[in-house]
Amino acid sequence: MSQVADGQRLFVGGSWVEPDGGRYAVVDPATEETVGWAPEASRDQVHAACAAAREAFGPWSRTSPEERTAVLGRAAEIIGSRFVPYAELAQAETGATTGTARAMQVGVGVARFRRYARVEPAEWAIPPQINEAGPMGRAGVMGALAVRQPVGVVTCITSYNNPWANPAGKIAPALAMGNTVVVKPAPQDPLSVYRMAEALEAAGAPPGVVNVVTGGSTAVGEAAVDSPDVDMVSFTGSTAVGLRIGEVCGRSMKRQLMELGGKGAAVVFDDADVGSAVAGIGTTFSFYSGQICTAPTRVLAQRGVYDRLVEQLAAYAGRLKIGDPRRPDTVVGPVISAAHRERVESYVELGRKEGAVLVTGGERPPHDRGFYVAPTLLADCTNDMRVAREEIFGPVVVVIPFDEEDEGIALANDSDYGLIDYVWSGDVARAFRVARQLRAGGVGVNTVGRNMEAPFGGFRKSGVGRDVGSYALHAYSEVQAIVWPG
Numbered sequence: 049m050s051q052v053a054d055g056q057r058l059f060v061g062g063s064w065v066e067p068d069g070g071r072y073a074v075v076d077p078a079t080e081e082t083v084g085w086a087p088e089a090s091r092d093q094v095h096a097a098c099a100a101a102r103e104a105f106g107p108w109s110r111t112s113p114e115e116r117t118a119v120l121g122r123a124a125e126i127i128g129s130r131f132v133p134y135a136e137l138a139q140a141e142t143g144a145t146t147g148t149a150r151a152m153q154v155g156v157g158v159a160r161f162r163r164y165a166r167v168e169p170a171e172w173a174i175p176p177q178i179n180e181a182g183p184m185g186r187a188g189v190m191g192a193l194a195v196r197q198p199v200g201v202v203t204c205i206t207s208y209n210n211p212w213a214n215p216a217g218k219i220a221p222a223l224a225m226g227n228t229v230v231v232k233p234a235p236q237d238p239l240s241v242y243r244m245a246e247a248l249e250a251a252g253a254p255p256g257v258v259n260v261v262t263g264g265s266t267a268v269g270e271a272a273v274d275s276p277d278v279d280m281v282s283f284t285g286s287t288a289v290g291l292r293i294g295e296v297c298g299r300s301m302k303r304q305l306m307e308l309g310g311k312g313a314a315v316v317f318d319d320a321d322v323g324s325a326v327a328g329i330g331t332t333f334s335f336y337s338g339q340i341c342t343a344p345t346r347v348l349a350q351r352g353v354y355d356r357l358v359e360q361l362a363a364y365a366g367r368l369k370i371g372d373p374r375r376p377d378t379v380v381g382p383v384i385s386a387a388h389r390e391r392v393e394s395y396v397e398l399g400r401k402e403g404a405v406l407v408t409g410g411e412r413p414p415h416d417r418g419f420y421v422a423p424t425l426l427a428d429c430t431n432d433m434r435v436a437r438e439e440i441f442g443p444v445v446v447v448i449p450f451d452e453e454d455e456g457i458a459l460a461n462d463s464d465y466g467l468i469d470y471v472w473s474g475d476v477a478r479a480f481r482v483a484r485q486l487r488a489g490g491v492g493v494n495t496v497g498r499n500m501e502a503p504f505g506g507f508r509k510s511g512v513g514r515d516v517g518s519y520a521l522h523a524y525s526e527v528q529a530i531v532w533p534g
Contacts, residue, residue: 062255104256157212189534200279466507
């Protein structure tokens with residue numbers, strides 16, 4: 049593949065820097081072949097990147113919103129002009145199907161740069177207040193203005209399941225608000241993020257505004273979090289890692305934006321459109337091969353629809369073509385690595401030992417190469433099983449029966465997570481009534497679709513804060529009040 053970048057270097061302070069720790073192989077999950085080589089940064093190099101971002105912050109934060117958004121707009125055009133090779137690279141790194149790599153990875157990445165290439169007001173007036181007596185003992189009218197100010201240097205630690213949309217969703221709003229960034233991509237697929245940095249450099253981002261450091265060791269991420277030059281950490285990944293990052297941030301009061309794990313409940317009532325529910329839940333089997341925190345992996349089915357739902361989900365899973373993601377008829381590609389495949393398979397076996405019924409899947413697809421997992425359905429589960437409580441992050445769905453509405457709500461809320469839940473019902477009033485009682489950052493009513501201006505984030509151990517749309521601009525800013533006598 050001509051676009052694969054062997055011998056890549058770190059991007060620090062506007063320069064491409066040789067890594068202190070050498071390079072490591074990036075592996076194609078579908079072929080098990082080496083895609084390219086990524087640089088291994090040292091702790092000192094990560095701190096140098098943070099220092100470069102600190103130095104660049106003052107000048108960048110003082111540029112006009114129009115100047116900053118123009119850089120993002122030009123970056124979107126550059127990425128769009130290289131759409132196909134970038135999608136091929138993302139596919140090689142992640143094992144995504146062609147449609148996913150193009151539309152949901154690079155396509156969404158471009159869309160996010162374009163979204164934040166739009167100038168939005170960064171200040172708004174607050175209605176004047178009449179004070180009975182101010183600090184000086186005199187009554188008077190006080191005017192006020194709320195102003196969004198940049199946070200400073202933001203470390204962006206991104207997930208492996210989408211090396212374009214996830215980094216773009218952090219970098220673009222952070223830069224639009226006048227922050228500078230240090231990006232630490234997931235070690236499994238960092239090459240696409242370097243292409244993004246090249247596009248931003250070509251678009252006119254000044255030296256130090258965007259920095260990229262990579263590595264397969266945890267030391268790289270730790271250094272990007274604990275640097276005294278970092279003001280905020282934006283992290284997408286597992287809850288376990290998020291908790292550790294939160295502890296480090298708490299010691300110096302660094303701002304946090306955390307999008308962590310999920311175990312989305314899909315509450316399906318007797319009057320639901322079963323076909324629609326199956327199609328929505330079935331995306332767990334195919335979309336990123338279940339490696340997505342928003343997936344409806346925990347199905348709560350009312351008794352009257354339970355048998356039909358299990359039967360149709362099993363049939364749906366059985367129809368999905370598993371194999372080479374570059375083939376146009378492939379629906380389910382590989383998971384990210386051999387280690388992750390073993391993890392997913394261990395959960396399936398655990399479910400059987402816990403008493404779940406393996407309806408379909410569970411076996412390893414007969415491919416000579418690639419890290420494939422068959423779409424798997426576990427029925428007759430209970431909510432105390434580990435397969436129902438822990439994030440598997442693969443093409444595995446568990447189904448739990450319930451009787452009454454209140455029971456379904458209670459089961460859905462009995463979770464450590466609370467990212468996105470789902471409700472399927474023919475009674476729209478009931479669906480919205482139930483949605484408002486679910487302890488989740490988002491709820492889909494008769495859909496797994498998303499509105500890309502709606503706030504995104506989770507309750508409980510699914511995260512801290514909200515982003516997407518205008519909410520991301522708030523997430524990457526501090527709000528300042530300016531008050532004066534009227």
